[in-house]
Amino acid sequence: MSRGDLFIVGGNEDKTGAMPVLAKFVEISRARPGPIGILTTATNYPEETGEEYSRVFEDIGAPGTVCFHIGTREEAEEDRLEEQLEQLASLYITGGDQVRLTSILGGTAFYSALQKVWRKGLVIGGTSAGAAVMSRQMIMSSSVPGGGGQLIVEMGAGFGFLEDVIIDQHFSQRARFTRLMNAIAHNPQIIGVGVDENTAIWVQEEGSFFEVLGEHTVTIFDGKKLTYVDVAIPHENKDITISGVRLHSLAGGYRFDLQKRELMITQGREQE
Amino acid sequence: MSRGDLFIVGGNEDKTGAMPVLAKFVEISRARPGPIGILTTATNYPEETGEEYSRVFEDIGAPGTVCFHIGTREEAEEDRLEEQLEQLASLYITGGDQVRLTSILGGTAFYSALQKVWRKGLVIGGTSAGAAVMSRQMIMSSSVPGGGGQLIVEMGAGFGFLEDVIIDQHFSQRARFTRLMNAIAHNPQIIGVGVDENTAIWVQEEGSFFEVLGEHTVTIFDGKKLTYVDVAIPHENKDITISGVRLHSLAGGYRFDLQKRELMITQGREQE
Numbered sequence: 001m002s003r004g005d006l007f008i009v010g011g012n013e014d015k016t017g018a019m020p021v022l023a024k025f026v027e028i029s030r031a032r033p034g035p036i037g038i039l040t041t042a043t044n045y046p047e048e049t050g051e052e053y054s055r056v057f058e059d060i061g062a063p064g065t066v067c068f069h070i071g072t073r074e075e076a077e078e079d080r081l082e083e084q085l086e087q088l089a090s091l092y093i094t095g096g097d098q099v100r101l102t103s104i105l106g107g108t109a110f111y112s113a114l115q116k117v118w119r120k121g122l123v124i125g126g127t128s129a130g131a132a133v134m135s136r137q138m139i140m141s142s143s144v145p146g147g148g149g150q151l152i153v154e155m156g157a158g159f160g161f162l163e164d165v166i167i168d169q170h171f172s173q174r175a176r177f178t179r180l181m182n183a184i185a186h187n188p189q190i191i192g193v194g195v196d197e198n199t200a201i202w203v204q205e206e207g208s209f210f211e212v213l214g215e216h217t218v219t220i221f222d223g224k225k226l227t228y229v230d231v232a233i234p235h236e237n238k239d240i241t242i243s244g245v246r247l248h249s250l251a252g253g254y255r256f257d258l259q260k261r262e263l264m265i266t267q268g269r270e271q272e
Numbered sequence: 273m274s275r276g277d278l279f280i281v282g283g284n285e286d287k288t289g290a291m292p293v294l295a296k297f298v299e300i301s302r303a304r305p306g307p308i309g310i311l312t313t314a315t316n317y318p319e320e321t322g323e324e325y326s327r328v329f330e331d332i333g334a335p336g337t338v339c340f341h342i343g344t345r346e347e348a349e350e351d352r353l354e355e356q357l358e359q360l361a362s363l364y365i366t367g368g369d370q371v372r373l374t375s376i377l378g379g380t381a382f383y384s385a386l387q388k389v390w391r392k393g394l395v396i397g398g399t400s401a402g403a404a405v406m407s408r409q410m411i412m413s414s415s416v417p418g419g420g421g422q423l424i425v426e427m428g429a430g431f432g433f434l435e436d437v438i439i440d441q442h443f444s445q446r447a448r449f450t451r452l453m454n455a456i457a458h459n460p461q462i463i464g465v466g467v468d469e470n471t472a473i474w475v476q477e478e479g480s481f482f483e484v485l486g487e488h489t490v491t492i493f494d495g496k497k498l499t500y501v502d503v504a505i506p507h508e509n510k511d512i513t514i515s516g517v518r519l520h521s522l523a524g525g526y527r528f529d530l531q532k533r534e535l536m537i538t539q540g541r542e543q544e
Contacts, residue, residue, distance in 0.1 A: 172447075172449075172450055175444075175447030175449070177444075177447070177449040178444055178489075178521075181519075181521060216511060217450075217511045217512070217513075221519070227534070227535065228535050228537060230523070230526075238523060239488060239489045239521075239523040239524075240489070240521060240523065241489075241521065241522050241523045241526050241535070242519075242520065242521050243520045243521075243522075243534070243535035244518060244519075244520065244535075245518070245519040245520070245521075246516060246517070246518065246519070247453075247493070247514075247516075247517040247518070247519045248514065248515045248516065248517070249450075249453060249511075249512060249513065249514050249515075249517075250513050250515075251502070251510060251511040251512065251513045252511075254502075254513050262499070262515070263499065263500050263513075263515040263516075265500060
């Protein structure tokens with residue numbers, strides 16, 4: 001058994017029309033038997049959000065859906081959760097606030113069960129907050145202090161399905177270039193992956209590479225060969241200086257090798 | 273005699289209070305005798321814009337100002353212009369539309385005189401459109417076609433004070449990351465320099481390096497070591513894919529070597 005693939009969506013994916021992102025998620029999920037689970041912990045509107053994804057997934061071919069409306073740590077300790085997760089083909093983590101995901105689920109029976117079932121092959125998808133939470137280190141929030149000044153980025157622990165990667169979502173649409181570069185300046189060993197809206201990365205083969213799909217692009221910041229960093233000092237109102245980041249921007253269909261940190265040029269050909 | 277320094281401002285520089293950007297421009301200008309010229313060709317409000325800069329420059333120590341309200345190619349052919357330029361310490365090119373600058377002034381007597389006087393040491397500053405026009409190749413405009421789709425960037429010829437550089441302005445404030453990367457994808461030999469608002473680069477020693485000053489940062493995209501480019505195809509609604517851009521982001525006080533394409537680590541020390 002190997003770990004399940006990850007399907008990381010930059011938010012605001014189409015839920016009508018051709019739905020390239022969600023249709024691909026359903027297709028990947030169908031490689032395994034069972035329904036698609038929908039985890040609504042991130043949102044303050046779990047019922048509406050769960051209903052919408054249920055309808056959409058079933059419309060585009062999912063054999064069934066199961067909502068996980070876990071809103072408290074107590075609910076996340078219920079015994080039946082592991083068994084329920086084991087019956088799923090995949091789990092989709094909705095948007096909302098990523099800090100709700102980690103603060104409600106972190107360290108609970110649900111969290112342990114999810115890790116266990118994922119290691120046995122459960123495909124895990126997530127959008128927006130559900131995308132941010134995928135990595136070991138996660139961007140919790142960012143803010144510009146009152147009266148202007150430079151960006152403060154708050155980092156925290158995510159679910160850890162991806163090591164040495166930080167995901168940022170709504171990337172081009174919310175102009176998060178500076179925010180992700182800031183995260184890299186503080187963690188140069190990590191690859192920053194900025195996923196645009198209605199766009200996804202499909203992480204395959206135990207996290208060794210991903211493929212881009214959907215409407216827009218994915219931007220990758222690699223800090224490994226940085227030659228200089230001078231991090232921002234908030235109270236001195238000083239911006240970061242950073243030199244030698246390696247940058248990639250990938251449109252749909254392109255693949256990126258997370259080990260070699262290189263674009264994989266295998267367009268139009270099957271891999272060996 | 274050597275070429276004058278360039279002072280390239282990302283737009284929206286403070287015109288009240290401490291005015292770090294414009295105060296520095298006046299200080300640099302004062303190294304030479306004569307008033308500061310103000311070229312208002314880019315703007316549709318030449319009188320108001322000229323008056324405002326005159327007042328500001330004189331308030332912060334300029335020995336005088338002279339407005340160049342050149343609004344037509346005919347006006348740009350007047351004989352007295354070269355003599356007027358020769359008497360200036362510096363010329364400041366205001367914001368507006370960079371295409372007005374090149375279409376009204378390109379190839380005129382004013383343009384030739386400006387090149388000649390600059391080669392003898394005239395300092396040239398410019399903000400926004402006046403910043404964009406500094407380089408040989410210039411971003412004229414960019415647009416996203418109706419109904420969404422990917423960015424189309426229109427390039428044209430600038431004034432050519434800087435070779436192998438493309439300037440973009442209002443950089444972080446207008447989220448022009450994708451636009452400048454697009455320009456680099458089409459011109460990998462060129463360095464893309466994105467200057468934030470109320471921030472400037474002071475290009476010194478015949479264009480060999482620049483220093484960042486002002487409120488925010490300057491972002492540099494170096495395409496020289498690109499390993500892969502697949503340019504956007506507008507009518508196929510396809511985004512660019514680009515791999516191996518070298519990226520730098522410099523806060524105020526830092527210097528960048530335009531020949532070596534490297535950050536110069538000489539903070540706090542005088543150069544030899």
